[in-house]
Amino acid sequence: xxxxxxxxxxxxxxxxxxxxxxxxxxxxxxxxxxxxxxxxxxxxxxxxxxxxxxxxxxxxxxxxxxxxx
Amino acid sequence: xxxxxxxxxxxxxxxxxxxxxxxxxxxxxxxxxxxxxxxxxxxxxxxxxxxxxxxxxxxxxxxxxxxxxxxxxxxxxxxxxxxxxxxxxxxxxxxxxxxxxxxxxxxxxxxxxxxxxxxxxxxxxxxxxxxxxxxxxxxxxxxxxxxxxxxxxxxxxxxxxxxxxxxxxxxxxxxxxxxxxxxxxxxxxxxxxxxxxxxxxxxxxxxxxxxxxxxxxxxxxxxxxxxxxxxxxxxxxxxxxxxxxxxxxxxxxxxxxxxxxxxxxxxxxxxxxxxxxxxxxxxxxxxxxxxxxxxxxxxxxxxxxxxxxxxxxxxxxxxxxxxxx
Numbered sequence: 001x002x003x004x005x006x007x008x009x010x011x012x013x014x015x016x017x018x019x020x021x022x023x024x025x026x027x028x029x030x031x032x033x034x035x036x037x038x039x040x041x042x043x044x045x046x047x048x049x050x051x052x053x054x055x056x057x058x059x060x061x062x063x064x065x066x067x068x069x
Numbered sequence: 070x071x072x073x074x075x076x077x078x079x080x081x082x083x084x085x086x087x088x089x090x091x092x093x094x095x096x097x098x099x100x101x102x103x104x105x106x107x108x109x110x111x112x113x114x115x116x117x118x119x120x121x122x123x124x125x126x127x128x129x130x131x132x133x134x135x136x137x138x139x140x141x142x143x144x145x146x147x148x149x150x151x152x153x154x155x156x157x158x159x160x161x162x163x164x165x166x167x168x169x170x171x172x173x174x175x176x177x178x179x180x181x182x183x184x185x186x187x188x189x190x191x192x193x194x195x196x197x198x199x200x201x202x203x204x205x206x207x208x209x210x211x212x213x214x215x216x217x218x219x220x221x222x223x224x225x226x227x228x229x230x231x232x233x234x235x236x237x238x239x240x241x242x243x244x245x246x247x248x249x250x251x252x253x254x255x256x257x258x259x260x261x262x263x264x265x266x267x268x269x270x271x272x273x274x275x276x277x278x279x280x281x282x283x284x285x286x287x288x289x290x291x292x293x294x295x296x297x298x299x300x301x302x303x304x305x306x307x308x309x310x311x312x313x314x315x316x317x318x319x320x321x322x323x324x325x326x327x328x329x330x331x332x333x334x335x336x337x338x339x340x341x342x343x344x345x346x347x348x349x350x351x352x353x354x355x356x357x358x359x360x361x362x363x364x365x366x367x368x369x370x371x372x373x374x375x376x377x378x379x380x381x382x383x384x385x386x387x388x389x390x391x392x393x394x
Contacts, residue, residue, distance in 0.1 A: 018191065018202050018203070018205075018206045019191040019201065019202045019203040019206070020203050020206055020207075021203065022190070022191065022201070022203060027203070027206045027210070032210065032274070032278070033274065033277045033278060034278075035278050035280070038210065054188070054189075055189070056188070056189045056190070056191060057189045057190055058191070
């Protein structure tokens with residue numbers, strides 16, 4: 001699971017994310033605490049990406065939706 | 070006592086007809102007089118008496134997941150119609166009120182679900198109610214900004230929780246919100262354990278982010294004198310307790326500290342007294358403290374608040390419609 005997460009990094013599987021508009025958009029608590037724009041696409045990513053201990057469906061469902069579109 | 074003293078009144082069997090109103094059903098409960106039905110009927114009578122008593126200050130205490138379960142509008146309407154004079158609530162209930170005021174929802178769910186699947190979908194469960202993480206997040210972000218605004222407006226002056234609630238209510242537009250109703254009617258809505266809720270986490274978020282030197286301050290002790298003054302300056306005191314917990318204790322404590330004792334008391338709870346907790350403690354026990362007067366009109370109903378309280382309120386409104394205040 002950790003290796004899989006390390007291969008494909010997204011905001012949606014970072015430990016700082018919460019849902020915002022499932023599955024397309026997440027809320028980045030790290031950015032929010034800095035006073036930066038916190039709402040970000042699930043499939044975006046930044047250099048501060050951290051692994052999420054227990055994976056969620058955000059990335060999977062965001063990718064599925066992107067494929068369908 | 071003689072034998073015949075025990076055999077004065079028959080149980081009158083409940084007869085249901087097709088055009089029965091809630092209050093008519095409560096009348097039948099009263100006539101049967103037994104078990105929970107009898108107690109619900111007594112609760113309706115006591116509630117009516119304390120509302121009709123012009124010299125009685127009525128406290129409504131709210132604990133348990135009552136707002137997410139559907140009683141938001143009932144409580145907001147009681148405030149707007151001035152059926153209650155003071156509300157004392159767990160902060161969590163007002164968090165759920167504000168989730169909806171900020172555009173979120175509570176969903177009908179089920180208690181038999183895979184909770185780990187819910188976790189992966191960022192859905193939280195409250196027994197058979199679901200709430201999405203994003204609805205919490207929108208509240209967190211919105212309230213964090215609001216705290217900043219309130220801090221600038223109040224300029225480092227500490228607020229009691231009911232003052233803080235009014236400041237939030239001032240900034241809401243949702244007419245169905247309990248907090249908004251409390252602000253519009255200037256009904257004190259105390260949150261004695263405010264930190265133990267999402268408000269506490271949002272305050273931390275706000276502290277991390279704010280660049281303002283005018284900081285929002287909420288003083289947990291400040292409201293004690295306000296609630297004491299309410300209790301001391303009232304001719305009579307009544308309470309309706311939904312659940313129990315900290316809110317019930319706050320009102321009872323104010324009543325005994327003001328050397329008044331409650332004149333009317335209705336408690337709806339599922340808790341039992343045998344384990345010594347406050348929520349299950351009987352009204353008889355409260356007499357030993359002076360929290361409730363020995364002569365008080367009182368009843369404890371063991372039942373689900375979501376079933377009993379709407380019946381009580383419907384009965385009250387029917388009675389007030391027939392004979393207005």
